[in-house]
Amino acid sequence: MVTPAGAEVPGTGPLTGDSSGTSVSVVSAGVDDEAARGGLNCEKLVSRVLSYAPRADVDMIRRAFDVACAAHAGQKRDNGDPYITHPFAVAMIMARFGLDVQSVCTALLHDTIEDTSVNHETLKLEFGQTVADLVDGVTKLTRLELQSDRTKQAENFRKLVLAMSKDIRVLLVKLADRLHNMRTLHFVERQDRRQRIARETLDIYAPLAERIGMDRLKTELQNLSFAQLEPEADDTIRTRLNYLRGQGADVIEDVRRELLRLCHEAGLKDVQVSGREKSPYSIWEKMQRRNVAFEQLSDIMAFRVNVGTREDCYVALGAVHAAYPMIVGRFKDYISTPKANGYQSLHTGVTLRSPRNQKIEVQIRTQAMHDIAENGVAAHWAYKEGTGVQEGGYGGLRRPRWVQDLLEILEASSAPDEFLENTKLELYQDQVFCFTPKGQLISLPRGATPVDFAYAVHSQIGDTCVGARINGRLMPLRHELENGDQVEIMTARGGAPSPSWERFVVTGKARARIRRYVTQQQRQVSLDGGRAALAKAFRQEGVDGSEKVIETTLKALKQASLPDLYVAVGTGALGAREVVHAAYPELRRVQRVPRMLAGLPGVLGTAGPRTGAAPGAFVRKPAGGAIPLVGLGAGVAVHYAACCHPLPGDRIVGVVATGKGVTIHTRSCQTLENFAATPERFLDVDWDYDAMARTGNTGPMRVGRVSIVAENEPSVLAAITNVISRGDAATVNLKIVNRQLDFMEILVDVEVRDLRHLSSVIAGLRAVSGITQVDRARS
CATH class of the missing domain: 3.10.20.30 (Beta-grasp domain)
Known part of the structure; x- marks a missing residue:
């Protein structure tokens, strides 16, 4: 079921309305009807603002309304209504929050820069710097040609964060804008577009509304999004709620009266008690998170107790706990420790007395806490400003x-x-x-x-x-x-x-x-490796390899700077010899005898004298950062055994498995005994140390396993991970395989480049106080 434009979502209350309390559905319908007849009544908005800010500059609102009407003249919305109905509805929502004249004017003008000929300077001259900057902050500043909808979404959200960091009212207008768009989303014809907007609302704007404490707005955004994304689930839950509402109407009223009586008997006078039900999205989300059925939820019904003072909250809590059994683990005190968005309340779960035996949630708070819980930042605004809107009123709100x-x-x-x-x-x-x-x-x-x-x-x-x-x-x-x-x-x-x-x-x-640091470290390692590889390549050719010479190659090699060139060489994106040839083109004419086997297609080279492989064995040239091996044909699938974790520097052997390629083991791996009956499956392979030396690249980081015996002290674990990190390695997994009173045995999987790197890490671990033994783990 899709909620009609302007309809109030059950359990949330209206978010817009005129000064007489007219619900949002009446206001929205009235706005659209008047627009269709050719004239909106700005006085309805003015009346609403004057109801909470008698000294407000309503002439500015009228001027903003006139500018918006003129700017959007002739424009239509998806439902065929004049476009001005949208900014007018957004302004009414802002007035419902009790915000200042500048915020209301921003709502009226928020689409003028993006969609009309009105520009920033015009708004600045007519309404001042603040309104112009607020409108500019809400507007999508540029039409970027980005690669994907997700990238575009991320870029627009980045701009919103920058804008609201300067003035939180930008976020308030944006949320009101999104709320009205969601209320009219069913007029959009394309389903994929409706679902994309709903998903964005659920992922970004609803959490933002929650972060600034605007619970009612958050709930409505969630429910409207849920109706678009999961229409069948939404229909089912609403049907069940309607049924329970009819069945439990008497129960809600009975419990409400009972809670009211308990508070009066405890000596509390200024008390209001109301019953409510969870919203459809909240019910569905809890069902998904806990993997339970609708019938198993215990807090579909909740009751809110509003009292006079902070102290009264705890008195009411004592009365409720004295009357009903408390559900263990359901009590939360957000008064002494408020949420980050300023939310304060006491939450507790209790079980009603027989014969109902029903579990309910009770929330206890003061009226001021309730206003802040419902309207968040907007309520803070009203309480800080006293009468609502004052000149320069934003100064009281600090950046969250x-x-x-x-x-x-x-x-x-x-x-x-x-x-x-x-x-x-x-x-x-x-x-x-x-x-x-x-x-x-x-x-x-x-x-x-x-x-x-x-x-x-x-x-x-x-x-x-x-x-x-x-x-x-x-x-x-x-x-x-x-x-x-x-x-x-x-x-x-x-x-x-x-x-x-x-x-x-x-x-x-x-x-x-962490990602930023790791990226910087990886870049520095690549930069140093690239610089060393270039120095070696120029030295082998016997030519000058100074930075001044290398800089002459940047344009030809399409590199922005010298560090970028070093990084490209270090990561293998550029060969060191390519840079040498770009600096000294005449060296390209020098023909070198390739190490190739004549007449054998697909063979990339032969084993070198340093590899230890049999003469004439195939050589696989490293590609895409893979660890280079000799003794394999081109295109062979290679896997590295998890039982022995072979590293460059280990003596290795390949085991052929039909349909799976070749698995590389260390020659000391005990698993090889399982293949003793089929020696024909063994391949004589080794690491291509020549290729590693030429490129300065040992391939991707690989896992080596280390066995540690250490004193049973918590500080030892922190010391182990710290030493591994300082050794330019990474702890992938750590498992305590045996723990006694005085010692423990630990297995640690460490990401390293090669055997020498692992040996360095092991040496560092052996130097740690409290560690008695460190060895490479063998299968």
């Missing part, structure tokens, strides 16, 4: 912390898609509240680790983190934090992010910083 986090993610993310992914991590998920040793409260997503905590405190602390104490005890960096944990981050001057951290962090900020 999460907006600053999004800006840091934007700075650390290298691509639009990556920014969008990390931002979604930041917007979603429930929260845990932890403390620094000095008592500072840090809110994090559920499942966060000490690494997420470190980055939340400061990016530099995250970058240099080497260990953590949780409630005074040393714990692994991948440990999941819980509510109330006190976290002390240990840092080291030479500490650096480990690539393995990305596998367990949950915050977008931490992941973006």
